[in-house]
Amino acid sequence: MFLKPDFRLTRRLPYHLICAVLLFFAASQAAVADELAVWNFNDSDLNVDHGSGTLTSNLNVANILFAAGTTTNARLGDIAGQALSLQGGTSNANNGRNLTFNVSTVGFSNIIVSFATQGTSTGFNSNQFQYSLDGINFIDFGTPYAPLTAFGSLPLVFSLVSIAGLNNNPNAAFRIVFNGATSSTGNNRIDNIVVEGTSASTAAIPEPATALLLLSGLGGLCKMRRKRR
Secondary structure (H helix, E strand, O other): OOOOOOOOOOHHHOHHHHHHHHHHHHHOOOOOEEEEEEEEEOOOOOOOEEOEEEEEEEOOOOHEEEEEEEOOOOOOOOOOOOOEEEOOOHOOOOOOOOOEEEEEEEEEEEEEEEEEEEEEEOOOOOOOEEEEOOOOOEOOOOOOOOOOOOOOOOOOEOOOOHHHHHOOOOEEEEEOOOOOOOOOOOOOEEEEEEEEEEEEEHHHHOOOHHHHHHHHHHHHHHHHHHOOO
C-alpha cells in the first residue's frame, strides 16, 4: 500500500530538511525487482531475449517445438508471439527429462522465477521445479505441479527469497523436470520465463513507511526545538 507523508509537518520544517526527506521518500519507491533474464520464445529458439542466461533441454530435439504464445508474464512490451511447446515423444520418452536455465545472480538477492504454462490432457501433468546452487546438483522446490489446460491470466511463481544460497551466486540454475505424459504428441507450452531479483544497490533503501516515520520524527524534533526556545 502506498503511504502518503503528512505534508502538514513540512510547514514547520527547514527547507533543506524538506528536500532531504522528499528525496529519501522518492528513492524508497525504486527498490523493485529487476529482470535478470527473460525468455519469450518469439524468435523460435532457446536463446535468452532480455538480460543474460542460457537455456538448454535434454528432451528429444524432434519434440521441442513452438506454438501460439501469451502475454501472461510478458515483460518489456513483448507480444504474445510464440511459446515453447514440449511433447511427450515416442513411447513417452521425454518423461523424466528437463528444461534447465542458468542465470548468474551476482549483485542480486530475493530471487523469483515465474512463467506462463498450459498443457494438454495427455501432456506432462506432474512437473517438478528445482534450483541449484552450483549448476550441477538440483534440489526440489515445492511439490510437482500440473499445468492448466489453457494459459491463465496469472503465471506460475516460484519465490526463492528464502534460499539464501541463490543470492549473489554466479552458478545459480533452475530446472523443470517433466513427467506424466501419456502420448507422443501430448504437450506442455511454456512462455515468458522470467528470473528476477533485488539489486544490491537498492536492497538497502528503506520502505515508504520508513520514510514516513522519518518525516514525522523530524517534525517532532523541530517542535521540541521551538519549545526550548
